[in-house]
Amino acid sequence: MNICGCVVHIKPERIAEAETTMASTEGVEVHAKSDDGRLVIVVEDTETRLASEIIMDLHQVPGVISLTLTYHHFEDETAIPRAPLAQSTSTPIGAQFHDQI
Template sequence: MQRLRDLPKFMSRRCHCAGTPTSTTNGNYSMNICGCLAHVAPDHTSAAARVMKDTQGVEIHAETEDGRFVVVVEDTPSRLASEIIMDLHQIPGVISLTLTYHHFEDPADAHPQPDAPSPTPSRRPTQ
């Protein structure tokens, strides 16, 4: 359990994908980072790990012998982290995948511009 409590510090020090900005519909860049705990059936761990590692926006940070994975998911230019997380649920052998940490930054929020038009309510990438 202590390892999960240290996840935010761990990600900020060692995550290769954390902090990669993605473009929003209003042209700004944002950072959406999701820390997840995945539990995979023991006889599917190798195959599930391979699929996760091959998925853009996903990075495995830790794995236990009993099939638990600490996974970081972030938005990509073409997909939201939430969509990627839903796909991870569909990997054969995945018993559960829970969101344990979430961080979102929008640089536009850091510097308010009272005269700027309101951004669209959706951050979903446009096709």
């Protein structure tokens, strides 16, 4: 699973159109918009397309000046799930010194 946070700079007069196009694109979520023509979006892999392919296509949306990847997280979904961590029965750090103060 890829999760990509991006900032998109758009011509201010085209922001409404570009926002609508991006919001209707599978794998894209619009999270914030500024008055000067910037959007904060998250792009994720879909079942049919990689996030990187979607990002490349978003560069072609009318009015887009630039699209910058600002955050990326990748997880291998085929990895073996880990067992949950056991509840710790140890004394919290510093607790053993509490009575000595």
